[in-house]
Amino acid sequence: MKKITILGGAGFIGHNLAIKLKSSGYSCQIIDSLEVNNLRSKKHTNVTNITLFKKILGERFRLLKSNKIKVLRKDLRSLHKTKKKIIDFKPNIIIHLAAVSHANISNIDPEYTFEHSLRTLINTLEIVKKTKSHLIFFSSSMVYGNFNGKKVSENTKCNPIGIYGNLKLAGEMMVRSYSHVFDFPYTIIRPSALYGERCVSRRVGQIFIENALQGNELIINGDGKEKLDFTYIEDLIHGVERIIKSKNSRNQIFNITYGQGREMKDLIKILKRNFPKISIKFNEWEKFVPKRGGLNVNKAKKLIGYKPRYSIDKGYQKYITWYKNFYKSIKL
Numbered sequence: 001m002k003k004i005t006i007l008g009g010a011g012f013i014g015h016n017l018a019i020k021l022k023s024s025g026y027s028c029q030i031i032d033s034l035e036v037n038n039l040r041s042k043k044h045t046n047v048t049n050i051t052l053f054k055k056i057l058g059e060r061f062r063l064l065k066s067n068k069i070k071v072l073r074k075d076l077r078s079l080h081k082t083k084k085k086i087i088d089f090k091p092n093i094i095i096h097l098a099a100v101s102h103a104n105i106s107n108i109d110p111e112y113t114f115e116h117s118l119r120t121l122i123n124t125l126e127i128v129k130k131t132k133s134h135l136i137f138f139s140s141s142m143v144y145g146n147f148n149g150k151k152v153s154e155n156t157k158c159n160p161i162g163i164y165g166n167l168k169l170a171g172e173m174m175v176r177s178y179s180h181v182f183d184f185p186y187t188i189i190r191p192s193a194l195y196g197e198r199c200v201s202r203r204v205g206q207i208f209i210e211n212a213l214q215g216n217e218l219i220i221n222g223d224g225k226e227k228l229d230f231t232y233i234e235d236l237i238h239g240v241e242r243i244i245k246s247k248n249s250r251n252q253i254f255n256i257t258y259g260q261g262r263e264m265k266d267l268i269k270i271l272k273r274n275f276p277k278i279s280i281k282f283n284e285w286e287k288f289v290p291k292r293g294g295l296n297v298n299k300a301k302k303l304i305g306y307k308p309r310y311s312i313d314k315g316y317q318k319y320i321t322w323y324k325n326f327y328k329s330i331k332l
Contacts (some may be wrong), residue, residue: 002244005029005091005124005133007124008098010071012199013138013236015060017095020237021244029089030064032098033075033115044166053200055330060198078119079127086127093244094126095136099171101165101201103142107288110163121171129182133175134250135175136243141192141229141257143169146290153296154190154253164286172253185250189244189246192257195315196233197322203300205230205316208267209323212275220264222285227261227293232315235308239300245302254300258308258315261294270316274324 004021006014009030018028045176064071074082081084086094099117100106106113128135128262142165143158150156160166173187195205212219239256243249271278285291300306310318 001025001027002093002133003027003087003089004093004095004244005031005086005093006097007031007120008065008078008096010034010060010169011097011101012196012201013233014047014095014097015064015198016181016196016233016239017240018069019063019067020241022069024241028069028159029073029091029129030069030171031043031076031085032189033073033077034073035075038102051294051326052210052330053125056198056326058199059326062275064252065300068188076123079123082123082128088130091131093136094124094128094131094133096121097136098124098140099138100164101213103162103289105288106164107162107213108175113163113167117167118171118174121174124173125178128184129178132184135179135184135186136240137171137175137186139172139190140165140222141169141190141255141292141295142290143172143190144290144292147261147293148291149293151294151296152255154255154299161290163289166265170276179251187251188253189243190253190255190257190295191231191240191256192292193228193230193238194233195230196237196319199233204228204264205319208271209320211277212271213323213327215277218268218271218278219283220268220280222264224265224268225263226285226291227263229257229259229261229293229295229310230267230316231257231308232319235310235315238308239304239306240308242300242304248303252303253301254304254306255295255297256300256306257295257297258311259295259297261292267316270312271320274317274320289312291312
């Protein structure tokens with residue numbers, strides 16, 4: 001049985017991934033400080049919907065517990081607190097998700113982001129050089145910068161803007177450098193515009209549904225024609241599974257998205273079918289957010305057999321239905 005350590009595994013991506021991998025027969029170890037990208041963080045003291053988010057986090061931990069997946073509360077910034085636990089587990093694969101997940105936080109507080117993204121990655125690399133595990137590093141489509149109306153492939157020149165995209169690109173370079181010097185396999189994933197069940201990390205698809213549920217105005221930055229490659233969490237998890245199973249994934253970079261840029265207005269159309277009375281306000285585009293679009297996923301399809309299944313028409317509707325049912329089931 002393969003053993004997999006997921007660092008930052010209690011987060012949106014991590015807990016969904018752990019549940020799926022456990023059901024597929026893998027032994028999973030989650031290590032998470034529970035301090036970043038969730039409500040224990042000082043960065044979330046002024047978050048709206050905090051009671052709702054606590055309910056969602058409770059549902060995450062209920063699912064992890066019911067699947068008999070333990071969460072070890074350890075701070076990856078402290079190498080000596082985590083190193084022995086991971087080495088003793090003897091993981092075949094280490095998945096690094098221990099990082100700040102929101103670009104706005106990165107631009108507002110770079111020091112906090114460095115500490116919780118680069119420091120955690122350095123410590124992960126120090127562990128992997130001992131364990132020689134296959135390291136899967138989550139980067140971002142933001143490393144490409146502005147797409148300029150074109151689909152980007154893994155060979156597209158990276159030109160990130162803002163702190164977040166540059167940190168992700170720096171992380172990629174660190175992973176590749178450590179791998180070259182210390183001889184362990186790696187895979188780098190570049191996802192885009194993720195959405196799906198039990199997300200509390202302030203992603204656009206999540207925010208829109210919450211505002212619609214509560215009768216609040218929806219705010220769109222730009223004119224609504226900006227495109228994103230919206231990716232449902234189940235497609236991302238499928239991509240990670242293919243990376244784990246395929247030897248062709250070693251020492252490669254993959255775009256793991258749906259593979260199609262869709263306008264923000266397309267997302268709104270799906271919302272309006274479920275919430276006909278929603279109102280919309282358009283704001284100026286944020287300065288340090290790149291204008292993106294579709295990503296080319298042909299490499300992942302060819303090398304590892306990646307087959308995304310959820311366009312936003314299918315995936316976002318599934319997410320809306322889940323959120324409406326969950327919202328009805330809880331007492332706020």
